[in-house]
Amino acid sequence: MVLAALHLLAAALYLGASLTLGAAILPAFRGEGGAGQRATLARILRVAHPLSLGCLGVLVLTGAAGVTALKDRYAGEFAARWFGLLGLKLLLVFVLLLLASYEFFGLGLRLTRAVAREAAGEGGLSPGVHARIVARLQIVALANGVLAAAASAVGMLLARG
Numbered sequence: 027m028v029l030a031a032l033h034l035l036a037a038a039l040y041l042g043a044s045l046t047l048g049a050a051i052l053p054a055f056r057g058e059g060g061a062g063q064r065a066t067l068a069r070i071l072r073v074a075h076p077l078s079l080g081c082l083g084v085l086v087l088t089g090a091a092g093v094t095a096l097k098d099r100y101a102g103e104f105a106a107r108w109f110g111l112l113g114l115k116l117l118l119v120f121v122l123l124l125l126a127s128y129e130f131f132g133l134g135l136r137l138t139r140a141v142a143r144e145a146a147g148e149g150g151l152s153p154g155v156h157a158r159i160v161a162r163l164q165i166v167a168l169a170n171g172v173l174a175a176a177a178s179a180v181g182m183l184l185a186r187g
């Protein structure tokens with residue numbers, strides 16, 4: 027019960043954070059932003075990305091507990107009854123985790139490290155590279171919002187039993 031509630035809470039937080047970032051925050055930083063704008067975005071990402079990463083950790087752990095509970099409940103029938111839905115859900119989550127790793131470590135860290143270099147008076151990002159990173163961050167955040175919504179829909183079917 028507690029683990030199921032945590033799973034639901036983390037799903038809602040992750041979905042909300044991804045869609046807010048992709049649909050409302052990142053569009054304001056599109057284009058060839060300057061150092062000041064980049065520093066503001068870096069401050070947002072330093073909160074949003076660890077929060078999202080934490081939610082994904084909670085989702086994987088509590089999701090595994092949910093699978094164990096389903097196994098207990100359905101014993102011998104488990105594979106026949108749940109293989110398709112669970113397989114689809116794990117595939118969605120696998121792609122989501124790959125994209126999230128790219129978002130957090132490939133794009134987000136590149137931007138926040140560039141801001142730290144700029145603050146130290148070293149070279150930062152060219153306008154073209156800034157624009158490319160922000161555009162990719164937005165695409166990945168929106169794609170993960172859609173994947174999280176699909177994983178949630180499949181999760182609700184699983185929870186209905």
Ligand code: HEM
Nearest residue numbers: 030037085086089090092093119174177178181182184185
């Ligand atoms: C490895 C990762 C995951 C596994 C193994 C997993 C597994 C499960 C299982 C077994 C259930 C059914 C629980 C029950 O019978 O009460 C469930 C429900 C659910 N899952 Fe996941 N899940 C994972 C990740 C995610 C992700 C990434 C999201 C969305 C961001 C998500 C959203 C949901 C939702 C919304 C429910 C319905 C909860 C309810 O109605 O109580 N899950 N999940």
